[in-house]
Amino acid sequence: MSGAHRGRHAVPPARYTACQTNEIKGMRASQFHISTTKETPNDAEIASHQLMLRAGFIRRLGSGLYSWMPMGLRVVRKIEAIVREEMNRAGALEVLMPSVQPAELWEESGRWEKFGPELLRLHDRHDREYCVGPTHEEVITDIARREIKSYRQLPINFYQIQTKFRDEVRPRFGVMRAREFIMKDGYSFNLGEASLQESFDSMHVAYCNMFDRMGLEYRAVEADSGSIGGAMSREFHVLADSGEDAVVYSTEGDYAANMEKAAVVSQGSRGEASESMASVDTPGVHTIAELAAQLQVDESRCLKTLLVQGTEETPVVALVLRGDHQLNEIKAEHLPEVASPLVMADAETIKAAANCDAGSIGPVGLNVPVIADADAALLSDFICGANENGKHLTGVNWGRDLPEPEVRDLRNVVEGDPSPVGGGTLKIVRGIEVGHIFQLGDTYSQSMGATVLDENGKPQTMMMGCYGVGITRIAAAAIEQNHDERGIVWPMAIAPFEAVICPINMVKSDAVREAAEALYAELLAAGVDVLFDDRPLRPGAMFTDMELVGIPHRFVVSDKLLANDEIEYRDRRQPESEVIARADVLSRIV
RNA sequence: CGGGGUAUAGCGCAGCCUGGUAGCGCAUCUGCUUUGGGAGCAGAGGGUCGUAGGUUCGAAUCCUGCUACCCCGACCA
Numbered sequence: 001m002s003g004a005h006r007g008r009h010a011v012p013p014a015r016y017t018a019c020q021t022n023e024i025k026g027m028r029a030s031q032f033h034i035s036t037t038k039e040t041p042n043d044a045e046i047a048s049h050q051l052m053l054r055a056g057f058i059r060r061l062g063s064g065l066y067s068w069m070p071m072g073l074r075v076v077r078k079i080e081a082i083v084r085e086e087m088n089r090a091g092a093l094e095v096l097m098p099s100v101q102p103a104e105l106w107e108e109s110g111r112w113e114k115f116g117p118e119l120l121r122l123h124d125r126h127d128r129e130y131c132v133g134p135t136h137e138e139v140i141t142d143i144a145r146r147e148i149k150s151y152r153q154l155p156i157n158f159y160q161i162q163t164k165f166r167d168e169v170r171p172r173f174g175v176m177r178a179r180e181f182i183m184k185d186g187y188s189f190n191l192g193e194a195s196l197q198e199s200f201d202s203m204h205v206a207y208c209n210m211f212d213r214m215g216l217e218y219r220a221v222e223a224d225s226g227s228i229g230g231a232m233s234r235e236f237h238v239l240a241d242s243g244e245d246a247v248v249y250s251t252e253g254d255y256a257a258n259m260e261k262a263a264v265v266s267q268g269s270r271g272e273a274s275e276s277m278a279s280v281d282t283p284g285v286h287t288i289a290e291l292a293a294q295l296q297v298d299e300s301r302c303l304k305t306l307l308v309q310g311t312e313e314t315p316v317v318a319l320v321l322r323g324d325h326q327l328n329e330i331k332a333e334h335l336p337e338v339a340s341p342l343v344m345a346d347a348e349t350i351k352a353a354a355n356c357d358a359g360s361i362g363p364v365g366l367n368v369p370v371i372a373d374a375d376a377a378l379l380s381d382f383i384c385g386a387n388e389n390g391k392h393l394t395g396v397n398w399g400r401d402l403p404e405p406e407v408r409d410l411r412n413v414v415e416g417d418p419s420p421v422g423g424g425t426l427k428i429v430r431g432i433e434v435g436h437i438f439q440l441g442d443t444y445s446q447s448m449g450a451t452v453l454d455e456n457g458k459p460q461t462m463m464m465g466c467y468g469v470g471i472t473r474i475a476a477a478a479i480e481q482n483h484d485e486r487g488i489v490w491p492m493a494i495a496p497f498e499a500v501i502c503p504i505n506m507v508k509s510d511a512v513r514e515a516a517e518a519l520y521a522e523l524l525a526a527g528v529d530v531l532f533d534d535r536p537l538r539p540g541a542m543f544t545d546m547e548l549v550g551i552p553h554r555f556v557v558s559d560k561l562l563a564n565d566e567i568e569y570r571d572r573r574q575p576e577s578e579v580i581a582r583a584d585v586l587s588r589i590v
Numbered sequence: 591c592g593g594g595g596u597a598u599a600g601c602g603c604a605g606c607c608u609g610g611u612a613g614c615g616c617a618u619c620u621g622c623u624u625u626g627g628g629a630g631c632a633g634a635g636g637g638u639c640g641u642a643g644g645u646u647c648g649a650a651u652c653c654u655g656c657u658a659c660c661c662c663g664a665c666c667a
Contacts, residue, residue, distance in 0.1 A: 038616065038628065039602045043660050063659070118665070135667090169591080169665065183667055235667095244666095329664095341664085433667060470667030505625050540627030547627095558626070568626090 025529040026520070027497070032531070033070050036545050046242050048479035049174030051488050055549045057475075057496075064171025064179030068472075071549060074496040075475050076182065080161050082213050082493065083184045083469055090206040092157040092186055097139045099163055103129035105138040109447050120167045132165040137444045137466065140187045144462065145450035151191050154452060154462065155199050159186030161471065176432070176476040186467040189445075191452065196439055196463040200232055203437045203467045207236055210469070211435070215491030216478055219431065221247055222257040223438075224330050233438035236469075237431025240480035247431035248413055253422025260330040262413045263420040266374035275381045275395030277364075283390045286359030288323035291392060295383060299323035303376055303384040303396075305361040307345035307353055310337055310369070316345055316353045320363050320372040322379065325411040332410055337369060360385040364393055364402045372398075372405035432477040433470075440464040479550075488550025489572050497531040499523060499589055500551045502542050504558035506534065516557045519567070519585065526586055547572065553589050 035056035044050040052058045057072025068076055084094065103121070106112035111119075112131075120132040133139070140158055148156065164183045171179050188199035204220065211218045216238050223235040235258055237247050246259035257263075285291050292299045302323035310317035317337050321327055333340040347358065353368055354361045362385030363370045377398060386393045398404050417426045442461045444450070451459040475494070482489040492498055501523070503516040516532065523530040531551065533542050539556075546554060554577075556568035561579065569588055570577035580588065 036628090037601060042596090042602070045661075116665090164667080166666070170661095170663095172661085177666080181667070185667085436667065468667050473667055502626095508625075536625095538625050538627085538629065540625090540629085542628090543626085544628045556626080560626085 025527065026524045027531050028520075029531055029533040029535045034535075034545060034549070035069070036548050044174065046173050046176070046480065047483050048176060048242075048476040051479055051483055051548070051550075052174055052476065055488060058175060060174075064168060064177070066175050066178055066180075071496050072475070075490070075494055076472060078494045078496075079214065079471050079474050080182075080184075083210055083471065084161065086206045086210045086213070087159050087184070087186060089209075090157070090202050092159045092188075092206075095140075095143075095158045095160050096162060097133070097136050097143075097160055099133050099165070100130050101133050101136075101139055103131065105142055105448075106131060109138050109141075109444055111138070118167050118169075120165050134164055134166040135468075136160070136162075136185055137187065137440070137464075138448070141444045141448045141450050141464070144187075144189050144445070145448060148189060148450075148452055148462070151452050151454045151460070155188060155190045155195050157186060157188040157199055157203075157465075159184060159467070174476060175472045176480075178472065181473065182471040184467075184469040184471055188465040188467070189450070190463040190465070191454065191460060192463060196441075196465055197232070199465050200437060200439055203465065204234060207234075207435050207437060207467075207469070211236060211238075214474065214478065214493050216474075217481060218434070219247055219249060219256045219429075221249070221431075222255075222261050223436065224258065224260045234436070235433050236435030236437075238434050238474070238477040238481055239429050239431055240477060241430050242480050243430035243432040245431045245433055246412075247429050248426050249429070250419035250422060250424040250426060252424030253419065255419045255421040255424070259412055259428070260328065262426070264374065264409045264411060264413050265418050265420045266378065266409070267418060268378055270378045270398070271380040273380050273395075273397035273400055275397075277393055277395050277397070277401045279386055279391050280394055281390060282360075282392045285390075285392070286357075291383065292323065295392075295394070297383065301379065301382055303362065303379065303382050305363055305366070305385055307350050307361060307368070308332065309339040309343040309345060311339065314369050316349060316368045318361070318363060318366055318368050318370045319410055320370060320376045320405060321411055322373065322376045325373060325375060325414070327410060328412045331408075335371065335408060337371065337406075354385075354387045356385070356387050356389045360387065360389050360391065362387055362393060362396075363405065364396060370403075370405045371410065372407055373410035374407050375411065377405055377407045432473070432480060434474050434477050435467075435469045437465070437467040440466045483550075486544075487548035490550040490552055492552050495529075495550065495552050497551050498529045499553035499555065500531045500533055500546045502533050502539065502546065502554060502556045504539050504556060506557075507536050509559050511562055512557055512559055515562050519555060519557060522585070523589075526590055528589055555585060 037054050040050045041053045044053055056069055058066045058068055060066055103112055119134060122130050161184045163180060165180050168177060168179050171177055190196040190199055218236055218238050220234050220236050223233045237245060248259055248262040249256035282294055285294055288299050288302050288304050291302055300322055304321050304323050306319045306327060307316055308319055319327060319332060329342045332338050333342040350358055354366060380397050381395050383392055383394045384396055413426050415428050419426055442463055445462045445464055450462050452462060454460045478494060479488050501516055501519055503512045506512045506516060520532040552572045554570040561568060565582045566579050567582050567585055568577050569580045
């Protein structure tokens, strides 16, 4: 085609080259904006928030609202570039949808009602209702139903990288949980489950590629798919001690799951009853810890009984767990007998149902349905509340002193539990959720009428998958995982600059200036994204700044070193610097 | 939305208890010196003390309302 049209141009058209963010490489510090602080802002709680503020990456505008400053934006752009490349490589197509969305679409899907106050709603001058998009299922489904008419156009996967707004109850931790944030959201449209599974699998691979390239330690875990139902769902967590989620993984095999989802495999069998049931006085005992301490027994021999809201037929349900175990609320609210979302019974309800206060409830003689966790059901000669304030029962046995309970998996897994898949035992670590992929099925396509004609000319509702990545959250998560007492330690792929040149006393030494300029030119030519710190700063201030900002490679140029044709090199992760030959510079980074 | 806390210069804080007209460190600006781990000296600029009202001769300080922000519990990338 170029040949056919060339003749129409008096001058040959310019040759367009690929333009990616990374093409704009290099910077002189004197031409940039670096604003670091020595002191930690007092409202920043976690390391990433503190360091991003101190290093001048972000500035707060209002609650949950942050501006990205030039240094920080470089990180965001690099993360975006990696995400974009991996999405494109997986065959997804980039679009850009409006962030303001008409209410009508949300009414069609039913979410205008369902999505509570987290949805920021607004009116235009004609008093029409809109929302600022927290996500884009409605818009993309609207696009798909207009654009996609034939099964021949499927499968197709659209994505965008865009600002989202969620009116979080409590924004915190800086950009980790902001109200406005940048997200990559993608949506696949498929004909049939098998095709959906293929799209899902390809996204799983793409996500692994992204996080691998970013140099992050992460885990893909099984997750609860929420109200949508039994569809496939995977969360991607960056591992960091400050993470808000508990991630469970097996010491052997690939099993990994969110704590919410991790299944307990109950083992062992119930012992013989050897004691007879007796009542003991336990004045002032309200917790399992107090009970175990007073009776000199292990918490695992005690039962805790929680009353929760049930259904219309049985408004109150008792959930029974071993004293040392924690209730898994997600598992509980999935039970048909239990209200969803889970609501703990209030003091009045407890009084009415058990005739006592919260610290003294027990399953014996309790006139509500009793559902026991599998491990609680295995206990014999156990201790539990007597449904009378200040009293507990000892030597209690299922089947003898009270009916056998309904048995379910109700608890959180604990470290050392057997893995439900593939052997090994479970470990628990903290994670920050930075990605989530799941199969939506036909939830939106059904309610919004997104169909295609199949090969028989029959309309078929498309299946959908939904794939999210928290771009700005990744920046924060990467810092949580990679920092030390001096500042940030960026992985190379998402560092604001890959290397920095620090000249010593350049204002006085033309030799240092010339050598630093030459090194800058050489690194740029080699394609290194390098910052030339040409500010007239003393060395200490310069080093401290660059370590706070977290640039992975540092080259120091000084008269002393130049005399031997040497450069000092320091890897940000290493405790010491080393002197290397001038000629070896490139070998350290490229 | 419940519970707790804070609001004084760009940032971090003192002053408040016991009212008398605002101070320290960092940062900023000027000059000189300094230059391998956040330099020193000298000087300068910058605050209607969150906001509205009340008490008082007089309020940063005492009282009341409001607002904003932060922290702890139910949501999510």
